[in-house]
Each structure stands twice: as structure tokens, then as C-alpha cells.
Amino acid sequence: MVKQPDPARRSERSRQAILAAARELVSEVGYAKLTIEAIAARAGVGKQTIYRWWPSKGAVVLDAFLALSEAGPEGSMALPDTGDVAADLKAVMRATVAEFADPAFEGPIRALNAEIINDPALAAQYREKLAGPVDEAKKERLRSAQRAGQLAADADLDLALELLYAPLYQRWLLRTGPLTPDYADALAEAFLRAMRPAR
Amino acid sequence: MVKQPDPARRSERSRQAILAAARELVSEVGYAKLTIEAIAARAGVGKQTIYRWWPSKGAVVLDAFLALSEAGPEGSMALPDTGDVAADLKAVMRATVAEFADPAFEGPIRALNAEIINDPALAAQYREKLAGPVDEAKKERLRSAQRAGQLAADADLDLALELLYAPLYQRWLLRTGPLTPDYADALAEAFLRAMRPAR
Amino acid sequence: MVKQPDPARRSERSRQAILAAARELVSEVGYAKLTIEAIAARAGVGKQTIYRWWPSKGAVVLDAFLALSEAGPEGSMALPDTGDVAADLKAVMRATVAEFADPAFEGPIRALNAEIINDPALAAQYREKLAGPVDEAKKERLRSAQRAGQLAADADLDLALELLYAPLYQRWLLRTGPLTPDYADALAEAFLRAMRPAR
Amino acid sequence: MVKQPDPARRSERSRQAILAAARELVSEVGYAKLTIEAIAARAGVGKQTIYRWWPSKGAVVLDAFLALSEAGPEGSMALPDTGDVAADLKAVMRATVAEFADPAFEGPIRALNAEIINDPALAAQYREKLAGPVDEAKKERLRSAQRAGQLAADADLDLALELLYAPLYQRWLLRTGPLTPDYADALAEAFLRAMRPAR
DNA sequence: CTGTAACCGAGACGGTACGTCCGGTCTTCAT
DNA sequence: ATGAAGACCGGACGTACCGTCTCGGTTACAG
Numbered sequence: 055m056v057k058q059p060d061p062a063r064r065s066e067r068s069r070q071a072i073l074a075a076a077r078e079l080v081s082e083v084g085y086a087k088l089t090i091e092a093i094a095a096r097a098g099v100g101k102q103t104i105y106r107w108w109p110s111k112g113a114v115v116l117d118a119f120l121a122l123s124e125a126g127p128e129g130s131m132a133l134p135d136t137g138d139v140a141a142d143l144k145a146v147m148r149a150t151v152a153e154f155a156d157p158a159f160e161g162p163i164r165a166l167n168a169e170i171i172n173d174p175a176l177a178a179q180y181r182e183k184l185a186g187p188v189d190e191a192k193k194e195r196l197r198s199a200q201r202a203g204q205l206a207a208d209a210d211l212d213l214a215l216e217l218l219y220a221p222l223y224q225r226w227l228l229r230t231g232p233l234t235p236d237y238a239d240a241l242a243e244a245f246l247r248a249m250r251p252a253r
Numbered sequence: 254m255v256k257q258p259d260p261a262r263r264s265e266r267s268r269q270a271i272l273a274a275a276r277e278l279v280s281e282v283g284y285a286k287l288t289i290e291a292i293a294a295r296a297g298v299g300k301q302t303i304y305r306w307w308p309s310k311g312a313v314v315l316d317a318f319l320a321l322s323e324a325g326p327e328g329s330m331a332l333p334d335t336g337d338v339a340a341d342l343k344a345v346m347r348a349t350v351a352e353f354a355d356p357a358f359e360g361p362i363r364a365l366n367a368e369i370i371n372d373p374a375l376a377a378q379y380r381e382k383l384a385g386p387v388d389e390a391k392k393e394r395l396r397s398a399q400r401a402g403q404l405a406a407d408a409d410l411d412l413a414l415e416l417l418y419a420p421l422y423q424r425w426l427l428r429t430g431p432l433t434p435d436y437a438d439a440l441a442e443a444f445l446r447a448m449r450p451a452r
Numbered sequence: 453m454v455k456q457p458d459p460a461r462r463s464e465r466s467r468q469a470i471l472a473a474a475r476e477l478v479s480e481v482g483y484a485k486l487t488i489e490a491i492a493a494r495a496g497v498g499k500q501t502i503y504r505w506w507p508s509k510g511a512v513v514l515d516a517f518l519a520l521s522e523a524g525p526e527g528s529m530a531l532p533d534t535g536d537v538a539a540d541l542k543a544v545m546r547a548t549v550a551e552f553a554d555p556a557f558e559g560p561i562r563a564l565n566a567e568i569i570n571d572p573a574l575a576a577q578y579r580e581k582l583a584g585p586v587d588e589a590k591k592e593r594l595r596s597a598q599r600a601g602q603l604a605a606d607a608d609l610d611l612a613l614e615l616l617y618a619p620l621y622q623r624w625l626l627r628t629g630p631l632t633p634d635y636a637d638a639l640a641e642a643f644l645r646a647m648r649p650a651r
Numbered sequence: 652m653v654k655q656p657d658p659a660r661r662s663e664r665s666r667q668a669i670l671a672a673a674r675e676l677v678s679e680v681g682y683a684k685l686t687i688e689a690i691a692a693r694a695g696v697g698k699q700t701i702y703r704w705w706p707s708k709g710a711v712v713l714d715a716f717l718a719l720s721e722a723g724p725e726g727s728m729a730l731p732d733t734g735d736v737a738a739d740l741k742a743v744m745r746a747t748v749a750e751f752a753d754p755a756f757e758g759p760i761r762a763l764n765a766e767i768i769n770d771p772a773l774a775a776q777y778r779e780k781l782a783g784p785v786d787e788a789k790k791e792r793l794r795s796a797q798r799a800g801q802l803a804a805d806a807d808l809d810l811a812l813e814l815l816y817a818p819l820y821q822r823w824l825l826r827t828g829p830l831t832p833d834y835a836d837a838l839a840e841a842f843l844r845a846m847r848p849a850r
Numbered sequence: 851c852t853g854t855a856a857c858c859g860a861g862a863c864g865g866t867a868c869g870t871c872c873g874g875t876c877t878t879c880a881t
Numbered sequence: 882a883t884g885a886a887g888a889c890c891g892g893a894c895g896t897a898c899c900g901t902c903t904c905g906g907t908t909a910c911a912g
Contacts, residue, residue, distance in 0.1 A: 063862055063904070086371060089893060100864045105895070168370040170427060171363050172285055177428045185429070212430060213420065213439055217447075220423040221415035228369060229376050230384075231411060240409060244416055248447035264884070290872060299885045304874065461857055461909080484769060489898060498859045503900065566768040568825060569761050570683055575826045583827075608837065610828060614818035615841055619810065622817040626767060627774045628782075629809060638807065642814055646845035660878065660888055688867060697890045702869070 059106050071097035072104060076118040081158065085115065085165025112169035112176045119162060120183050133195040139204045140246055142195065147222065147238035154226045154233055167227060189215060206251045218245045263306065270296035271303060275317040280357065284314065284364025311368040311375045318361060319382050332394040338403045339445060341394065346421065346437035353425045353432055366426060388414060405450045417444045457504050469495035470502060474516040479556065483513065483563025510567040510574045517560060518581050531593040537602045538644055540593065545620065545636035552624045552631055565625060587613060604649045616643045656703050668694035669701060673715040678755065682712065682762025709766035709773050716759060717780050730792040736801045737843055739792065744819065744835035751823045751830055764824060786812060803848045815842045 075096035079088050090111060094101045108114045134142050153159055170177045192215055199205040205214075221241055225231045274295035278287050289310060293300045307313045333341050352358055369376040391414055398404040404413075420440055424430045473494035477486050488509060492499045506512045532540050551557055568575045590613055597603040603612075619639055623629045672693035676685050687708060691698045705711045731739050750756055767774040789812055796802040802811075818838055822828045 057861095060861075063860090065863070068863075090895085091893060094864090098864075100862095100866095101895080102865090102897090103863065106862080164370050167427070168367040171367040171370075172283075174428060181427075181429060210439060213436070213443065216420035216423060216429075217416065217440075217443055220419035221412065224415060224419040224423060228366070228380075229373060230380060230415075237412070240412055241416075244412065244447040247449070248416075248443040250446070267884075288872060289874085293885095297885080299887075300874080301876085301886090302884060305884090458856070461855095463858065463908095466858075482769075487898060488900085492859090496859075498857095498861080499900080500860090500902085501858065504857085562768050565825070566765040569765040569768075570681075572826060579825075579827060611818065611834070611837055611841065614821060614827075615814065615838075615845075618817035618821040619813035622813060622821060626764070626778075627771060628778060628813075635810070638810055639814075642810065642845040645847070646814075646841040648844070654887095657887075660886090662877095662889070665889075686867060687869085691890095695890080697888095697892090698869080699871090699891095700889065703888080 064107065065103075068097070068099050068103050069107070072099055072114065073118040073121050075099075076114050077122070077162075080115060080118070080162050080165065084161060085168075088115070090114075110173070110176070112166070112173055113179070115162065115169075116166060116176060116179055116183075119166070133191055135195060135198055137202065139199040139202070140242065143218070143242040143245065144239050146192075146195075147218075147242050148235045150219075150222060151233045151235060151238045154222075164227070192219075203251060205246075205249045209249050214245070214249055217248060218242070264302075267296070267298050267302055268306070271298055271313065272317040272320050275313050276321070276361075279314060279317070279361050279364065283360060284367070287314070289313075309372070309375070311365070311372055312378070314361070314365060314368075315375060315378060315382075318365070332390055334394060334397055336401065338398040338401070339441065342417070342441040342444065343438050345391075345394075346417075346441050347434045349418075349421060350432045350434060350437045353421075363426070391418075402450060404445075404448045408448050413444070413448055416447060417441070462505065463501075466495070466497050466501055467505070470497055470512065471516040471519050473497075474512050475520070475560075478513060478516070478560050478563065482559060483567070486513070488512075508571070508574070510564070510571055511577070513560070513567075514564060514574060514577055514581070517564070531589055533593060533596055535600065537597040537600070538640065541616070541640040541643065542637050544590075544593075545616075545640050546633050548617075548620060549631045549633060549636045552620075562625070590617075601649060603644075603647045607647050612643075612647055615646060616640070661704065662700075665694070665696050665700050666704070669696055669711065670715040670718050672696075673711050674719070674759075677712060677715070677759050677762065681758055682765075685712070687711075707770070707773070709763070709770055710776075712759065712766075713763060713773060713776055713780075716763070730788055732792060732795055734799065736796040736799070737839065740815070740839040740842065741836050743789075743792075744815075744839050745832050747816075747819060748830045748832060748835045751819075761824070789816075800848060802843075802846045806846050811842070811846055814845060815839070 072093060075093045076088070079092055079096060083092075088111060090101060090104055093099075093114065094104055104114065108117065133146055136142055166180065170180050193211045196205060196209075196211055196214055200207050200209065218241065222233070222238070225237075226233055231237075271292060274292045275287070278291055278295060282291075287310065289300060289303055292298075292313065293303055303313065307316065332345055335341055365379065369379050392410045395404060395408075395410055395413055399406050399408065417440065421432070421437070424436075425432055430436075470491060473491045474486070477490055477494060481490075486509060488499060488502055491497075491512065492502055502512065506515065531544055534540055564578065568578050591609045594603060594607075594609055594612055598605050598607065616639065620631070620636070623635075624631055629635075669690060672690045673685070676689055676693060680689075685708060687698060687701055690696075690711065691701055701711065705714065730743055733739055763777065767777050790808045793802060793806075793808055793811055797804050797806065815838065819830070819835070822834075823830055828834075
């Protein structure tokens, strides 16, 4: 039986230093050139302290970003709900397009996604901790539209979300095309046509 | 000025051995644990011979798979066209679902996608050589449907393709949900609702 | 001022466990691969308990062997004295040769000697606790021979002891030659020639 | 089968840099604190280049000193031979005492001896390359004395050498007593008594 | 009889070095 | 004069221990 470390004795100071160092270094050198050794050195921490608590580089970086979002206000997740689904969705999609253009956001998220592709465990964590809450907020907005009779009441919301976001996400991730506000609008419109309630 | 190698003198025997070794090793140990050193050893080739002709590990692997598909018959790319768009699309989507479940296919494609995320040059090559022809065949089927009045004549086919495939692709790549024949059908139906011609 | 531990509160149980573990581990893995950590684990003791009471790995091992010899009967130290110096010395030298061939003896003593070479403090302890009493017994036998007129009365006993033992010891320690009963005899004879009383 | 490096392609420049660095560092920090990493850094060499050609730290240091003595003039090995054995031996022993007092000599030789105790392979190399030639020179002087009728013609020269040097060597190595010119003289005299030709 | 001060087992911590792997460059030799 | 073979420098890997440092718990002496 393998000896497991005791979380009760974990040094919070070290944990914070490591996550901060990871965040800084990802920004400075990029994910691919990030090394455990550099994180440890920057954090003023022994390498073993990283290996003790994280299984991989990806896990550290994921945690580093999780820590950021957990620090943020909880209520900030809710999407706009003016009653006009079309307008609300277009606004959200345009905001997403803008967000994806931010270089500070781009690097780490790309890196994390690349890692996730080959690491199911990391993927699960990512879904649960980062994607999950956001998706739930989005679904909530769609449910509101369903109640308002603007979307089909029997729509599969998982598929709906994919229909709405996957094209945008894929275009960004694989750089298969330009991300413009017009594209955001067109996507929202196609989505609404697909999900319109039956007459 | 940097000395460029002369492609005319390139050893075809070495090129084939390297691509074959790359393909084998990706299957055996996965892309992440693949090393230039191992490819060279397996191919019975000096490392320099790899570095001389390819800029990165990703480029070798990409070439390895390109070589495979180029070997295949050119005409095999066309999609079924029975006149029934709904049936044809469902068949294609179900086939795609099945293909994604094949472990021999899964590993290398995942790896390539992971690499592409962080390497724009590789991404461009991938689009041009692998994704491009396939996408063109798909668009051709959609144009046929447009001519038959089954899809909106003014639809943006790039967006259409994304609407149809991105949800499936993303679900597979990021493992955000199960890939089933029912899912394939639902996706095709949602796509058709979104792209139906206006009355 | 540094806090000194209070010997009165020392756990005898821990002390014994540590010494026993040290002895076992030296036999099992050799001195060079012996670690404080392993001793602590084997003894079921915290590392600090070792560091509290011993300054170095060498000190622990030395103590471990001191504890052994202290446990032995005190009187057993005396050398045979039949009145025939030549016979007595040859017997003792042959016994020493045999002892040096015992693998259980060989490992730890080699290790201790290697350590002693680079650690004067350890050397002093070794001389005082282990070598000293033995040397004294040997000198006692030589004095007896002096009284019997078999050795020069004015001989320097320190040098005498070295003349008798150092060749044997060095041959063993540095493996510069075979240790045989004949060699033991030849050494004893040379010694007697060198130390014979003047006429 | 393990791949062996090809000595023909070995970099002489690297070899020299490594041996020089080893020599310098042994002097500066002592053998115990000497690390492969530091040698590599000082020599401007990859660690692998050391591991490729030497099996252990001890082997590097031994080679470093071998390289020194090989550089020296070959004939310089002969011992003084004035015809007066007693005087010659005392001179040599006193010189040895002086040599052992030199700190630049002391550190590395102590270290090498400590290592040799636990490493038979190293011991064999040491005997062959360093001790051997010196011992041969000493034996030559003794043979000369035998021819002059000053030593027993049938004396075992290996034992003779040990009788003469081992006491001195042991006293120095294990620090069991002071090394003085008087001690050197006494040792030479005892040796001559033991080895005097029978009348 | 009870604090309270020490030792104790346990093990996390900042570090150093290990020995290995591989990246990318440079050199040698055979074809 | 290319290409295989592979040595080279460099640097990160993940592991093993170092010696120090808490952390509760458990004695055992002092008030």
C-alpha cells in the first residue's frame, strides 16, 4: 500500500506560492515551456512538495486557475436575462468572442485544453470545477427561455449548449476561421432556428 | 545564410522508414511519450536525418498520417447522396460516431489535435492537407441539398459544417459526454431545423 | 545557547530499537546505502529522535557495534599466555586471519574504517571504545613476554603492535594480498626477529 | 545487450576538462562533498559525458590522479641507493612522513583510500596504476640490499614492504599516533632487525 | 494531583544531488 | 558528399535523503 500524504498537515503558504508561481510562469513562458523545476524555484519550494500534492504539470496549472475563479464572486455567474432571448444570446456570444481574443486568457486556456485532450482525469476535473458551473448558468438562461415559450420545451439542453458553443469554441481552438461579432450573431440565430418551439 | 538541404538528394527509403516508425510508435506508446530519438532508432536512421527534413515532432506525425491518406483512393471521399438529406446526414454522423470509437483512430488523432492547439503552423498544414478535402466533400453534399431545396440556399456552409460537426467533435475531444447513434441523429435533426429553407 | 536534550528522559526502548535497526540494515544493504531515514523507519522511530542523540550516521553505527561488544563478557579480552610467545602470537594472528574472513564481520568493519579515515572525531571514539581495550590486552601479553625475557625490555609497545598487526590489517583493508595461516606465521616470526632482546 | 560507447569517438578535450575539474574540486571542497554535478559544471560538460565514461565518483578521482602521475617522468621513481641501507631507508621513511603531512596530498589520498576500502574494483585499479610502480621501485632497492648481503636473501619482499610501510601508513590513515622523524627511524631499524641475514 | 515541559512518532518542508532521458547540434566514418 | 551512427552540451525529469521544523500524544517531574 502506497503512503498517502496527510492533507491536514499541508502548508497553505506553500500551496498558494506554488499556484501563484504557476500562474506567473504560464504567462511568461507559455505552458509548453513551463517546468516543475521553475515553479518550485519561483515559489521557493522543494520539488517534492509539488509532486506530493499534484500528479502532473497540468493538474497544477488547472488548480492555479481554479483558485482564481473560486476567489471570484459566486453570483457573477448568472447570464443576462432581459426577456429577449435573441438579444441576450447575441450579447453573450459576442462577449465570448471578445474574451477569446484576449491574449492573457488565450495562452493558458489553450494549454489546458491541449492537456485535457490526452488526460481524461484532468478532463474530468476541468469539467467539474471550471466548465460545470458556467454551463449550469447557461442552461439556466435557456430554461428561462423555455418557460417563456421561446425555446422548445423538450429540448435537450446539453445538446443545445453544444450547438450554441461548440462551433465557436472549435473555430477558436483549432483556428479554423475568424471570430467576429457577425459570426457570433449568425451562430445565435442558427441556434434559435434549431431550438424554436414547434408550432 | 543557412544551408538548406537539397530535396533532390533526399533518401526516399529513409523518409518511408521514418514515417512508418512514427506511425508504429504513436500507436505503441502514444504521442506524448513519442521521441525523436525513438523514431530514429526504430527507423534505423540518424537523428540528424529527421531534424534535417522536419521542424518538429508534430510535423513528422502529421506527415506520417498524410502519407497514409494520400495513399488512399481519391474518389472515396464523396459522401452518400440518396436524395434524402436527413437520412444521408444521420448515416454520416453515425459513421463518424463509430469512427471516433475506434481506439486505433483515437490515439493519433487526439495527439495531433492537442499539438495543433498550440502550434498554428501545424494547424494550417492540418487544415490544408487533412481536414480541407474532407470538409470540401461535406460541403458538396450540402450544396446538393441546397439545389434540391432541402437547405436554405443562402446558408453559410462554413458555419453549417461547424454546426453539424463541432458539437460531436467537441464532445469526443474533451470527453464531455457519450457518443451514441441517438446523439448523432439528434444532432442531424437540430442541424436541419437550423438550416431549413425559409418558407 | 543551544538547548541540550536531557539524557534522563531518553527512551531506552527507542535507543535499542535504533541500534538494532542500524545493525540489521548495515548487514542487509551495506554501510554506504544505509540511511538515517531507513533506520528510523525500521526502528519505528521519528527521524528527530536519531538526530537528537547522534551527530552522524557513523556515530550511530559505531554505537551499534559498541553496544554489541559491551554486552560481551569483560574477561574474554585476555590473550592466551602459555609461556611460548611464538606459539601464542601465531595462534592469535591465525585467529585474526580467520576473523577477517568472516563476511558478517567484514562488511561493517570495512565501512567503519572507511568512515574513520575522513572523520577524526569518529576515529577518536573508535580508538577509545573499540580498538583501545583490545590493544591494551595485546600489550599486556607483550609485557608478559618482556618480563619473560622473550622480547626486548625497552621495546616501544605501540610500535611493536603496529609492526605485528598493521601489515595484516592493511593487506585485508586494501585487499593488497591473500590472508593465509602461513602469512600469519611469517608475520609473527618477522615480528619476533625485530623485537628479540639484544644479547 | 547494453550499448557500449565507442572510445574512438571520445572527446579528449572533455576528458581533460573533467579530470582537471575533479582535481580542483577535491582540493577545494574535499572528496566527500564532491559531486558529479559540480564536476560537470566546472568542466563545462554534460553530466552524461561523465556517466558515459566512468562508473563512479571514485573512478573519476582515481583517474584524475593517475593522469597526474602518468605525466611525471618515468625514471624519477628510483629510490636512493648509497650502499648504506639503514641510512637510505631512514631517509625514505622520513620523506614519507613529510609527504603525509602535506595537506594538499592528504585530502585526496585519504578520500581515495576510504573509497577503495568498499570498492574492490577501484582497489585493483589503484594497486595496478598507482601503488604498483612505487612498490616495485621499493622492492628494487631491497633487492639491491639483498645482493649486498645486508638483508636476508630469502626474504619475502611483499611481506618486507608491508612490515616497513604498513605501520606508518596505518598510523597516518587511522590517526592512531603521531608521525615523527624519530618514528620513521625506529620503524626502519625494526625492519632491519627483522630482515637481517641469518648468520 | 495536576500542570507543564520534555520526549516521542510521524511526516511535511526547503533543499541538494542523484542517475536517466531527450532535445538539438556537431563530428566521424562508410558508402 | 550524404546519411548512419552516435558523442556532445544542456536541462528537466521524478526520486531519494538530508537535516529542520511542526504537530498531537504521552510520560514524568514540580508545584
